[in-house]
Amino acid sequence: MDHKARFAARSLHKHYPEPERLPVDASLVFVRGEGVCVRRGSTPTIYNAQPPDLPECLQKSAQYLGHRGSTPCYAVEVPGDQPLPEGLAYFGVRELAALIPDEELAVAGLAVQIIDYDRNTRFCGRCGTPTKPARIERAKVCPSCHRAIYPRLSPAIIVLVRKNDSILMVRGVRAPPGRYSLVAGFVEPGETIEDAVHREVREETGISIKNLRYLASEPWPFPDSLMLAFVADYESGEVTPDGVEIESAAWFDRDHLPDLPPRLSITRALIDDWAGSVSRGQEP
Ligand SMILES: [Zn+2]
Known part of the structure; x- marks a missing residue:
């Protein structure tokens, strides 16, 4: 069976260790709840912004997705009360399936998945200490008990x-x-x-x-x-x-x-x- 897996994020390549700080040339995908920020229009596209325009607290919580060519891509969770500029909207990943190319869809799916992982692993499940990104692989570590926490699959x-x-x-x-x-x-x-x-x-x-x-x-x-x-x-x-x-x-x-x-x-x-x-x- 020759199956085209639409959520296979093949356009992203992981380069570890990831930087300590969000690179200034990073491409950002914004996630709110289960939705991804999209520029509306006859051909909608995932809205990408650059880090310099982002408040410091959101920069700190950015989650590395991988590199697209030479551009590092990150997902950023946006609080629900953040006003949205004209022309932008949040779309669920299933809704996006009919609107954007598969390569974009896979990035949107991964962004929502990794943000979900981040939300669920901000504290160590064993000792309750706030976790830190591992940087050398897709994982977080507990600075107190040294437990590694990987995304659930x-x-x-x-x-x-x-x-x-x-x-x-x-x-x-x-x-x-x-x-x-x-x-x-x-x-x-x-x-x-x-x-x-x-x-x-x-x-x-x-x-x-x-x-x-x-x-x-x-x-x-x-x-x-x-x-x-x-x-x-x-x-x-x-x-x-x-x-x-x-x-x-x-x-x-x-x-x-x-x-x-x-x-x-x-x-x-x-x-x-x-x-x-x-x-x-x-x-x-
Ligand atoms: Zn711990």
Whole structure:
């Protein structure tokens, strides 16, 4: 499967150690809540400002994202009460997906993710001391107990299960009306990724699967997932939704697919890839 991961921030290259102070030529991405500051217009762009225009307190909290060419890029969290100049607005990352190129989208996603990490790690979880940036890698350190705190990354699996000409789809209890998706869930401690796929399918739908094969991955910054996509074949069992997370589960063929997740997600890419390969008579 040739999947274009839209949140893969490939335009950014990390150069450590990062500077002690915000470089004057840095490019800044502003984040407020879950939103990124954008210059409105017929073709919106992420708003970038330069450090000299920034209050000292915001300069100190800037989070290094990486270099784009020779320009260091940082994310800056802006307080909610800060007035916004004419022509600028905050957009959620999902909204931006339809408005800006993928390269920009990946930077916006990373900026929101790293700001979220910063908010959650300002104090050491073990001793309560304010943390400091590690500078030599993407981490913070506790100056008191020397604990290193890395960004949380939550691996999650998603699987397209095939049976004859159909695929297994599930409807989560919180999904929009009529919307179906693929079996998915987080990997648990003490578990391989493959075991997580078998477990999630069994828990959510009651069936067992075989011929599990890895297809692709995708960073998913909502807030810190890494999606790992698989394909598998039905082995045995009756489809029985768990009734807790999943209210309905069923087999769908290509001509009778339900309402699908938006094209932004790897879920949709898996389904589209399968539907395309079925119509071409190929194995996905
Ligand atoms: Zn500590």
